[in-house]
Amino acid sequence: MLLPPELSASLQVERPLLPVGPRTPPRAPFCFSPSRLRFHRQHEFFEDGDIHRHLYLQDILTNVTEVTERSKVSEFCCNIVGCCQVFDTLEGYEHHYNTLHRNMCSFCKRSFPSGHLLDTHILEWHDSLFQIMAEKQNMYQCLVEGCAEKFKSSKDRKDHLVKVHLYPSDFRFDKPKKAKSSTKHSKPPSKLDVSVPMDVNVETYEHLQVDSMEICPSESVANPTQPVSGPISSLQEKKLYKSRIPSTICFGQGASRGFKSMKKKV
Amino acid sequence: MGTEERKKLLSRLRQGLQHKETQQKFVRLEGSMQVLIGLFTSSLANIQIEAARCLHELSHSSDPAVAEACLPATSYLLTYLSGHSVEFTELCLYTLGNLAVESDAVRKRLLPQGIIPTLASCIQSPHVAVLEGLGYILSQLLQAREAATKIIPLVLDSVLPQHMLRLVSSNLELGMGVAVEFSWCLHYIVCSHVNNALLISQGIVSTLVLLLLELASMISKAATEGLELLICPVLRCLSNLLAEDETDGCKVQIQDERLLVALFLFMQYFLQQHPFIVQECLWLLNNLTADEPIFCSAVLTLDLLPALLQLLPCSRMVTLLALTVLCNIAEKGPAYCHQLHQKAVLPSLLSTLALSDAQVVGQSLELLHLLFLHLPEASDDSLSQAGLQALEQHQDNPQLQERVRALRETYLQPAAASLISASASAAVLLSS
Numbered sequence: 001m002l003l004p005p006e007l008s009a010s011l012q013v014e015r016p017l018l019p020v021g022p023r024t025p026p027r028a029p030f031c032f033s034p035s036r037l038r039f040h041r042q043h044e045f046f047e048d049g050d051i052h053r054h055l056y057l058q059d060i061l062t063n064v065t066e067v068t069e070r071s072k073v074s075e076f077c078c079n080i081v082g083c084c085q086v087f088d089t090l091e092g093y094e095h096h097y098n099t100l101h102r103n104m105c106s107f108c109k110r111s112f113p114s115g116h117l118l119d120t121h122i123l124e125w126h127d128s129l130f131q132i133m134a135e136k137q138n139m140y141q142c143l144v145e146g147c148a149e150k151f152k153s154s155k156d157r158k159d160h161l162v163k164v165h166l167y168p169s170d171f172r173f174d175k176p177k178k179a180k181s182s183t184k185h186s187k188p189p190s191k192l193d194v195s196v197p198m199d200v201n202v203e204t205y206e207h208l209q210v211d212s213m214e215i216c217p218s219e220s221v222a223n224p225t226q227p228v229s230g231p232i233s234s235l236q237e238k239k240l241y242k243s244r245i246p247s248t249i250c251f252g253q254g255a256s257r258g259f260k261s262m263k264k265k266v
Numbered sequence: 267m268g269t270e271e272r273k274k275l276l277s278r279l280r281q282g283l284q285h286k287e288t289q290q291k292f293v294r295l296e297g298s299m300q301v302l303i304g305l306f307t308s309s310l311a312n313i314q315i316e317a318a319r320c321l322h323e324l325s326h327s328s329d330p331a332v333a334e335a336c337l338p339a340t341s342y343l344l345t346y347l348s349g350h351s352v353e354f355t356e357l358c359l360y361t362l363g364n365l366a367v368e369s370d371a372v373r374k375r376l377l378p379q380g381i382i383p384t385l386a387s388c389i390q391s392p393h394v395a396v397l398e399g400l401g402y403i404l405s406q407l408l409q410a411r412e413a414a415t416k417i418i419p420l421v422l423d424s425v426l427p428q429h430m431l432r433l434v435s436s437n438l439e440l441g442m443g444v445a446v447e448f449s450w451c452l453h454y455i456v457c458s459h460v461n462n463a464l465l466i467s468q469g470i471v472s473t474l475v476l477l478l479l480e481l482a483s484m485i486s487k488a489a490t491e492g493l494e495l496l497i498c499p500v501l502r503c504l505s506n507l508l509a510e511d512e513t514d515g516c517k518v519q520i521q522d523e524r525l526l527v528a529l530f531l532f533m534q535y536f537l538q539q540h541p542f543i544v545q546e547c548l549w550l551l552n553n554l555t556a557d558e559p560i561f562c563s564a565v566l567t568l569d570l571l572p573a574l575l576q577l578l579p580c581s582r583m584v585t586l587l588a589l590t591v592l593c594n595i596a597e598k599g600p601a602y603c604h605q606l607h608q609k610a611v612l613p614s615l616l617s618t619l620a621l622s623d624a625q626v627v628g629q630s631l632e633l634l635h636l637l638f639l640h641l642p643e644a645s646d647d648s649l650s651q652a653g654l655q656a657l658e659q660h661q662d663n664p665q666l667q668e669r670v671r672a673l674r675e676t677y678l679q680p681a682a683a684s685l686i687s688a689s690a691s692a693a694v695l696l697s698s
Contacts, residue, residue: 001577015568018563018567030631030669034594039505041458052498053450094351099351114345114348145383164378165341165378
């Protein structure tokens with residue numbers, strides 16, 4: 001394209017503003033009148049650019065799927081007192097730390113996925129003033145970010161979470177404060193054995209009980225001999241599942257994500 | 267079974283889930299999703315990550331039944347967005363984004379579950395990978411069919427717009443991926459015309475103008491691959507913002523001439539490789555020149571007319587827009603038409619008159635009319651007369667005939683007509 005040289009420099013030079021004639025409406029049969037054009041989202045004008053954008057995204061999403069080969073370091077142990085997990089990648093350690101140690105309640109050692117849930121927990125479980133105030137006013141805050149509703153009881157809050165926010169009724173991070181006698185009753189009575197590869201066994205639930213994310217015991221607290229409703233009891237009936245892995249699976253190569261690694265598909 | 271073994275099993279499951287049949291079989295097995303979600307909420311970090319990767323694989327499925335099977339996971343995916351692990355958060359974002367694209371049911375669940383406020387918190391993360399993932403999911407949500415009524419109002423009500431504006435203009439050297447995602451988000455919001463007055467009050471116009479200027483300077487320095495992906499949505503935003511109704515009290519005025527130079531630099535740079543950028547630039551150029559004599563004058567005094575004329579024989583849309591810009595300039599009055607005529611607009615114009623597309627020819631006729639109206643002497647020269655003669659070919663076209671007749675009746679000189687002779691008009695026709 002024939003752009004004049006030194007274009008940016010020409011901007012600095014003073015140039016006259018050409019005088020504008022009086023504006024007159026168009027004379028028939030001519031109809032032109034300058035107007036600013038506006039295109040709505042679905043307009044076909046956008047088609048070419050949108051296709052380009054779509055192809056770019058396909059590239060990005062392919063890169064995200066490929067599991068990055070994390071650089072391994074020599075094994076090291078978690079620093080936190082009492083934790084003996086061992087790691088050989090920094091990312092693995094980072095996630096472990098964030099999951100278990102970062103938002104940990106100093107009173108009862110339970111850990112939470114976010115600071116917000118930790119704060120709520122401390123308030124409701126370990127603040128004696130909270131219980132007193134809860135008798136007089138609605139203190140149980142909705143867990144959903146951006147919702148300012150407060151409730152008289154943990155159950156009312158849970159009903160709200162389920163009805164309004166469509167949360168699962170067994171949401172793991174919403175459990176009422178239990179009396180001491182009813183802990184651990186949600187553990188499944190039997191351990192299912194694994195002999196076939198690719199089966200995930202229920203033993204993992206046992207491990208899950210040990211740490212902080214206890215499943216909400218729901219209404220059966222009053223009747224401790226009854227198995228807990230919800231996922232655990234249905235799990236006891238479930239069969240082991242098997243999935244076939246096609247033998248031609250291959251790993252993605254470690255790929256650095258992001259803009260710079262954009263590969264053009266042929 | 268130890269953690270390490272379970273991790274390996276999950277890893278193999280993930281590979282299997284890359285395949286459509288495996289995905290469908292998996293979700294149909296009773297209890298399988300519950301177990302997977304149970305592992306996904308494990309506090310054993312490496313188990314959790316592997317389970318998250320399995321969910322991510324499932325999210326790629328185009329089978330809506332698979333997406334719906336993942337519904338019970340959404341509250342947890344959202345909860346984990348407030349966490350601190352970069353890789354894990356990124357994974358959750360892309361998983362949610364993929365699910366939201368495929369399934370109305372998923373979006374209907376995510377909105378009451380508070381996805382917009384959650385994203386509004388998440389956007390304050392300093393991590394590039396998280397921000398790119400966030401931009402991705404937001405850009406998908408903003409394209410949903412219910413976006414204008416259900417999603418965009420929530421977004422505009424939050425702190426998301428302010429952060430988006432911050433993120434499109436910062437860190438271009440480091441994180442252009444972030445700027446790309448959020449500028450597309452802004453485009454989807456702006457072109458839905460829900461409440462652009464709000465964005466304008468937050469300074470979107472000056473932010474985007476400065477961004478374009480910066481991108482133009484990057485072009486002159488060194489080639490940056492993929493720049494067009496960022497330029498395109500920014501151009502679109504500015505064009506649509508300029509076209510906002512005055513009645514809303516927010517008529518946008520841009521007067522920075524450097525923007526004009528930037529547009530021509532983009533057009534020159536992308537003309538061969540990414541011609542769609544040329545039409546996007548011309549759209550903005552039209553909206554800039556429609557009302558502002560500053561830009562019309564600058565096109566002429568900065569000697570940009572030859573470049574503009576070079577665009578005339580390109581694609582139909584480019585030709586049409588270039589002609590419209592020329593009409594915007596001509597409409598400003600005699601001083602403008604004088605410059606146009608001096609800088610040889612006529613020969614290019616006469617070439618377009620010979621084209622077959624009625625809309626293109628129609629726009630050329632409008633330009634011709636404006637030129638002759640403000641500068642009658644322009645109609646006298648032999649080139650014009652030859653052109654007017656050549657208009658005969660269009661006189662039977664219902665879209666064009668009235669205007670053709672008007673021009674010929676007003677400006678065609680009967681005496682000159684025969685003298686000009688067939689040779690001149692043939693020369694014009696042959697050269698087009």
